[in-house]
Amino acid sequence: xxxxxxxxxxxxxxxxxxxxxxxxxxxxxxxxxxxxxxxxxxxxxxxxxxxxxxxxxxxxxxxxxxxxxxxxxxxxxxxxxxxxxxxxxxxxxxxxxxxxxxxxxxxxxxxxxxxxxxxxxxxxxxxxxxxxxxxxxxxxxxxxxxxxxxxxxxxxxxxxxxxxxxxxxxxxxxxxxxxxxxxxxxxxxxxxxxxxxxxxxxxxxxxxxxxxxxxxxxxxxxxxxxxxxxxxxxxxxxxxxxxxxxxxxxxxxxxxxxxxxxxxxxxxxxxxxxxxxxxxxxxxxxxxxxxxxxxxxxxxxxxxxxxxxxxxxxxxxxxxxxxxxxxxxxxxxxxxxxxxxxxxxxxxxxxxxxxxxxxxxxxxxxxxxxxxxxxxxxxxxxxxxxxxxxxxxxxxxxxxxxxxxxxxxxxxxxxxxxxxxxxxxxxxxxx
Ligand SMILES: O=C(O)[C@H]1O[C@H](OP(=O)(O)OP(=O)(O)OC[C@H]2O[C@@H](n3ccc(=O)[nH]c3=O)[C@H](O)[C@@H]2O)[C@H](O)[C@@H](O)[C@@H]1O
Numbered sequence: 001x002x003x004x005x006x007x008x009x010x011x012x013x014x015x016x017x018x019x020x021x022x023x024x025x026x027x028x029x030x031x032x033x034x035x036x037x038x039x040x041x042x043x044x045x046x047x048x049x050x051x052x053x054x055x056x057x058x059x060x061x062x063x064x065x066x067x068x069x070x071x072x073x074x075x076x077x078x079x080x081x082x083x084x085x086x087x088x089x090x091x092x093x094x095x096x097x098x099x100x101x102x103x104x105x106x107x108x109x110x111x112x113x114x115x116x117x118x119x120x121x122x123x124x125x126x127x128x129x130x131x132x133x134x135x136x137x138x139x140x141x142x143x144x145x146x147x148x149x150x151x152x153x154x155x156x157x158x159x160x161x162x163x164x165x166x167x168x169x170x171x172x173x174x175x176x177x178x179x180x181x182x183x184x185x186x187x188x189x190x191x192x193x194x195x196x197x198x199x200x201x202x203x204x205x206x207x208x209x210x211x212x213x214x215x216x217x218x219x220x221x222x223x224x225x226x227x228x229x230x231x232x233x234x235x236x237x238x239x240x241x242x243x244x245x246x247x248x249x250x251x252x253x254x255x256x257x258x259x260x261x262x263x264x265x266x267x268x269x270x271x272x273x274x275x276x277x278x279x280x281x282x283x284x285x286x287x288x289x290x291x292x293x294x295x296x297x298x299x300x301x302x303x304x305x306x307x308x309x310x311x312x313x314x315x316x317x318x319x320x321x322x323x324x325x326x327x328x329x330x331x332x333x334x335x336x337x338x339x340x341x342x343x344x345x346x347x348x349x350x351x352x353x354x355x356x357x358x359x360x361x362x363x364x365x366x367x368x369x370x371x372x373x374x375x376x377x378x379x380x381x382x383x384x385x386x387x388x389x390x391x392x393x394x395x396x397x398x399x400x401x402x403x404x405x406x407x408x409x410x411x412x413x414x415x416x417x418x419x420x421x422x423x424x425x426x427x428x429x430x431x
Contacts, residue, residue, distance in 0.1 A: 070150040070157050077164050080119050083146035084165040088115025094326065095167045095211070097121045097200065098174030099147045102279045103216065103270070105136040106319045107171055111326075112143050119165060120147035122174065127181070127188075128280045135422075136277055152196040158203035169326050170204060172197070172215035175247075178281050179220060179384045182242035193246035197253060205261035210332035212264040212344075214325045217251055219271040219311070219351065219389045220244035229392035232269075232347050241384025251347065258345040262334030266325045266344070271351030271391050275315030275411055276418030283358065284312070284412065287365055288419055291373045299358055300380035302387045308380060309355040309388040314406035314414075321350040324400035351391020352404045364409050368416045 073079075084093045094111055098104040099120025111118045120140060124133050137147050150157050152174050176185075176192040197215070204211055222230040223238040239245040254265040274284045290297050300308050325348065333341040359377075366373050380387070396402035 070154050072148065072150065072157075076148060079146040080148060080161065080165055083119045083144065084117040084167075086115060086117040090114070090116060090327075092169055092326070093117035093119075093165060093167050094169045094171050095119050095121060095161070095165070096145075096171045096173065097152055098172075098216075099140060099145070100124055100133040100136050101173055101177075102275075102277060103273060103315065103318060103322070104171075104173040105140060105277055106275075106315050107173065107322050108140055108145050109143055110319050110323060111171075112140075112145050114323075118145045119161075119167075120145055121150060121152065121161075122147050123151040124149055127176065127178070132277075132280065139277075153191065153199050155199050155203065158200065159206070162203055162207040166209060167207070167211040168209075169329065170200070170211045170213045170215075171322065171326065172200060172213060175216060176243070177279065179241045179243050181281065182384055186242050189242050189246045193243075194249055194253070197250050201253065201257045201263065204332075205257060205263055205334060206337045208336045210261070210263055210334050212266075212326075212329040212332055213254075214266045214268065214322065214329060215250070215254070217267040217269045217347065218244065218247040219269050219349070219391065220386070221248045221251065221269060222389065223386060228388070229353065229390040230349065230351075231392040232349060232395055240386050243384060255345060258343050260339060261337065262332055262339035262341060262343040264330050264332040264344040266329055266346040266348070268321065268325055269347065269349045269351075269391075270318060271311040271313045271349065271389055273313050273315055273318050275415050277422075278315070278415060284361060284365070284415065285419075287362060287373070288369065288416065291362075291365055291369055291371050294371070294374065296374040296376050297362065299362060299375055299377045300385065301377055302380060306387060307357045307359070308385075309357045309390075310361075311351040311353065311355045311389045311391050312361070312408050312411070313350060313352040313391075313404060314408075314411035317352065317402075317404035317406055318350050321348070321396060321400060321402045321404075324396075324402055328400060346399075348396040348400060348402070349391040349393050350396060350402065350404075351389070351393055352406075352408075353391055353393055354407070355388055355390045356408050361408065361412075364412050365416070368413060 086093055094116055096104055096108045096118055099108045100122035108118050108120055124130055140147060174192065174196065176188045182189050204213060220241060221236040221244055223240045223244055225234055225238060227234060236248055239248055251267055254267055257263045258265050278285050280286060287297050302308060330344040333339060333343045362373055393402060
């Protein structure tokens with residue numbers, strides 16, 4: 001075997017023949033006449049390629065899906081068409097991305113309840129317990145909302161979906177959420193909040209008709225701003241986390257697609273949304289879990305014991321804001337990728353206008369759960385968190401009729417009731 005890898009020793013007779021037949025170079029011999037070495041290099045190349053793929057960070061939460069590989073049940077198109085059929089005069093057919101997520105589930109149900117056609121899309125990633133996402137899916141199934149299990153980065157699937165269903169609106173809620181997790185898995189934020197958003201906008205601008213888009217931005221875009229309450233007119237160029245930076249990037253990307261392709265786009269800056277069927281990665285949710293388990297909870301404070309506060313906003317209020325944004329959205333002006341006129345571009349704060357300190361949140365939970373929390377107060381680590389949020393909602397009130405009406409204590413009461421029922425062994429629906 002080894003002799004095959006060596007170049008042949010050229011005798012003088014060999015040199016003679018080289019006059020008639022051009023003598024291959026040493027390098028050429030190595031490549032052309034040594035298949036074993038070639039195989040070895042090919043094997044090594046494939047091995048490193050595989051290694052690179054396996055070591056690359058997973059997409060949001062860990063599930064790896066590449067383009068056009070989503071395996072869907074054979075009847076998915078029929079199910080999507082049925083689910084998309086409106087039963088009201090509004091004639092709305094809405095694609096809800098992130099439909100198995102917290103806000104997505106609530107919005108999809110509200111739309112279905114009023115007779116809109118609704119199709120959900122969700123990748124069911126394991127950023128937090130997938131069992132909760134499946135339970136939300138069951139709720140939607142019961143109401144006749146079909147969720148396609150796929151990633152918003154699957155361009156081929158989106159193109160197909162927009163062909164078979166003519167969506168009037170897209171309610172885009174799929175995202176990699178969470179402020180602090182961005183330090184652990186930065187790539188997942190780029191994957192979902194930047195790449196995924198662009199993939200969705202590409203499919204939307206190519207669709208005929210183009211849908212109107214309403215999507216979830218975040219209060220975190222106000223970052224380190226100190227002027228309160230936060231207004232849509234304020235500059236937002238000091239994000240404190242990569243999460244905030246990707247949401248801010250989304251707002252700029254939205255501007256571009258509106259400008260070039262005539263897509264009607266409305267961004268909603270949500271302020272720490274909480275409530276039943278919420279997100280287990282959020283403080284109110286895991287504080288509840290830890291208080292019940294008698295586990296210590298960490299309460300952050302700023303420098304010099306500065307209070308950390310949030311403008312906690314109850315889910316039902318946010319859902320009303322989402323529906324109002326859809327109802328007031330003007331049509332996109334383009335079609336088939338071409339702009340035909342100026343289109344609507346809007347941004348609204350959906351907050352509660354009354355920030356509550358995190359220590360107060362904890363005392364409300366203690367009262368509702370009838371358990372004293374084991375608290376440890378510590379200085380906020382530099383993890384992307386900001387000290388406080390406070391929404392000015394006058395624009396949303398004026399243009400959307402948005403009027404939040406649930407204070408934190410009332411909202412947490414509903415959350416705790418749901419939590420105890422959901423985790424109380426029966427795991428039955430709290431709706
Ligand atoms: O409004 C928003 O834009 C954002 O609201 C939340 O982010 P956040 O407000 O940081 O909500 P939590 O993670 O639930 O934290 C709430 C408060 O509890 C504090 N906290 C959190 C965790 C902890 O262990 N201790 C603690 O005191 C945080 O500093 C914060 O002030 C969501 O997680 C984001 O996805 C969303 O976009």
